[in-house]
Amino acid sequence: MSEVAEGRRSRSGGGAARRAARTAVRIECARYIERNIPNLEILNEEALEIIENNAETVLQEIGVNFVDNPAALKLWKDAGADVDGERVRIPRGLARELCKTAPSTFVQHARNPERNVTIGGRNLVLAPVYGPPFVRDAQGGRRYATLEDFQKFVKLGFMSKWLHHSGGTVCEPTDIPVNKRHLDMLLAHMTLSDKPYMGSVTEPSRAEDSVEMSKILFGQDFVEQNTVMTSLININSPLTFDSVMMGALEVYARHNQAAIISPFIVGGAMAPVTVAGTLTQVLAEVLAGVAYSQLIRPGAPVIFGAFVTSIDMNSGAPTFGTPEASLITYGAGQLARRLGLPYRSAGAFTGSKLPDAQAAYESANSLNMGLLSGVNFMLHACGWLEGGLVSSFEKFVMDADQLGVLHGLARGVDLSENGQAMDAIREVGPGGHYLGCAHTQANFRDAFWRTELLDYKPFETWEEEGARDTVALASARVAKMLADYQKPAIDPAVEEALKDYVARKKASMPDSFM
């Protein structure tokens, strides 16, 4: 049962395939996780019904605001909502009814079909950090991110065996004008990796660019008929849908491209300080957002999102890896499954400034919770640092290694005759040793997850080799992965067309850094 397939190196480039065969570097990518273990269900039926009922009350009595968006207000009014200025009050049951046309699972295609991911069901798709304006590495410390950094992260993502998705804004290339950087980011994902990617959401026109460039990469017809992007639409919590994000959602929904509709919650600031109260607000917001996507185009693929942190009541800073965030994430997963929608939450979250023990505790808490809460799409699964202000090169490979742990846990328990190992127990007997027995020899290669980063050596060996901590080991691994990186083959005409599109669009408008 090999869940890791060696990457197909090429669809068109025979020369690239031959070059790949000559080198010793194997670029592997695991298939997305298909869970063989149950989710942890922390809320009972009564609790779920209370929260669902309260969310309907919120929609009906308080409502949500659709800001600067007359077309949205008209759609809502026509659907039967009570529209008063920008306030949309949604009669009990209407939003849930509208959500029914959204698919419970969908395939996001990659340009390499072996990298396609099915989002929903019992699956978990892992994608890297999204959004930081800064980067950090052991050599250079913390600094503003550049396009070169961005490209390095895309390369690391392509080389990361347990990462299924290339992500979106792996860092903000701040050296490129704001109104043009989405073009360079898309070009990097499309040409430096063959994993699936996300589109731009910072302007509706940039979402259109994402669709156009995808048509160049996949072909016009293919994009009309298939989902090739999953993009991140944040809700301006509490209960507010701004026109920029809704504009991007409208573009993607019209083109049948997927959107994560995601309340952005810092508990105590954008939502109540209690878990049940936050879950109520999250559900109300997602119901309204998903319903709206289905008003745009019934059947458009969407994901129930929940980005959840809580606030440190001393400093006002967001906190990560906390028990309250975990409880909300577990509960939101149950609510998503009852709605029949794929679920996005969790990530390798931390508030730490360094990829140190704090970063690892908080990230591991979140990663474990993400697996066990039934998340289907996990953004920020590696590389996140300092509350999302920083993309860390070392933490990217540290977290990416831990994603292997999630794969191993999700495999569950093999109860085949070989898994039961009764012959081994008989062969070894009381006081014996399993290392040399036939069963161990036959199984040891695939029996245990193996780190490609962490240190298990005896103390003396470790000390002789320089007594390196995890950051030092990660720093060496980043350098090796970038040195070993090989660009996946791409039709040169397609790459040329993409570059041409980027150049034309950039020339068509003045730079803006706003």
Next chain:
Amino acid sequence: MSEVAEGRRSRSGGGAARRAARTAVRIECARYIERNIPNLEILNEEALEIIENNAETVLQEIGVNFVDNPAALKLWKDAGADVDGERVRIPRGLARELCKTAPSTFVQHARNPERNVTIGGRNLVLAPVYGPPFVRDAQGGRRYATLEDFQKFVKLGFMSKWLHHSGGTVCEPTDIPVNKRHLDMLLAHMTLSDKPYMGSVTEPSRAEDSVEMSKILFGQDFVEQNTVMTSLININSPLTFDSVMMGALEVYARHNQAAIISPFIVGGAMAPVTVAGTLTQVLAEVLAGVAYSQLIRPGAPVIFGAFVTSIDMNSGAPTFGTPEASLITYGAGQLARRLGLPYRSAGAFTGSKLPDAQAAYESANSLNMGLLSGVNFMLHACGWLEGGLVSSFEKFVMDADQLGVLHGLARGVDLSENGQAMDAIREVGPGGHYLGCAHTQANFRDAFWRTELLDYKPFETWEEEGARDTVALASARVAKMLADYQKPAIDPAVEEALKDYVARKKASMPDSFM
């Protein structure tokens, strides 16, 4: 709902109580965890039955060895087992039947009754690292442990709010003769802390000393009628029960003191490389061990133990925080619950040499798994480093802080009217902010778990304060906790009697370092 009670400072010492009242240092201790969330059940009924059936086959057809222990062999023969040399083959169902007299929960008393713990049911009791011959701190690096180190760890344990138990061999005081160090260790637990503790198991006579000293501390009658120690009895896996550990078990069972009966598993070495095979062997071993305890004294309190790691097939080193160890821990919890026994497993395990990110990832993986697998008694919950070779001062306080996360998660979701927070959602409305609202003001103090160690400050503040990593913060916290430490009050006559017992026993035999 305050789950943290300020420590009662004194039962007898009015002067100590007054001194305590004058100081600003509050020594808090949380009540043991009572879970309001479910366990994660990874095995279905069919899987559990296969493993239980296989374990009975192992006991009946392969059997277990009781080494150098004619009395045990006689007990087994009289109970109906097939005894052949040291091999004991146990007819299908007999061991499980004998286990029925073991209690499903029991109270371990502390000398301060507020620190009593109930072990079993939905509870989780947290105890510190056990066994390392070395210590490490940021100042001195790695070195052999001394009695002074031991006493410091007991003090840190007493000062740790989320730690319910003082533990046992928090490190090996290697400067004290092997045959005498148990006396100094017991004296430290009994006088420097008022939390419950573990007894010595390295010789039956040392178990007897543990009982005798407990009688001085609690009173003769009290110890005859109550459980005041929970001690660690390792099984020499595979399927071997040596006479030293069984000798200690016999002493404790006869005195109605609790024992953790714990296979010591490095998967691939002492057990099969597969999860189901290891679970089968663990269950067979625990069935035999617990049944034996009940042959000694029906009703003696025991715990179903499982210490689980897997082996790195490259180096032969044990590994920690791995998915395979997690699956075994989850499965063993289910087997323990079906046997109606309290369950011991998990801990802040790591193979790392330093309290770095590797240590934190691996420890967080294990701690989360420990909570969700239904563990009732978690040894090694803080301070473990380097595969159990090292007790780390910094990691002790780092892990101990994370134990607060487990408390918060176990609380589950409050669905009271206040928890539902509908008034807050109404008050704030779309686009508002929760920080100032009445509900937030009324709840913020207890709403979120709060670290006493980790850094949430803005980057600039953190940098001005020295850009400290988690180890530096922990090092400062260790120093502060030891400076703030105040010895819990104890009847001076009792302390004198304990010291006298230690002095007499030490004088009665020559030093031995073997």
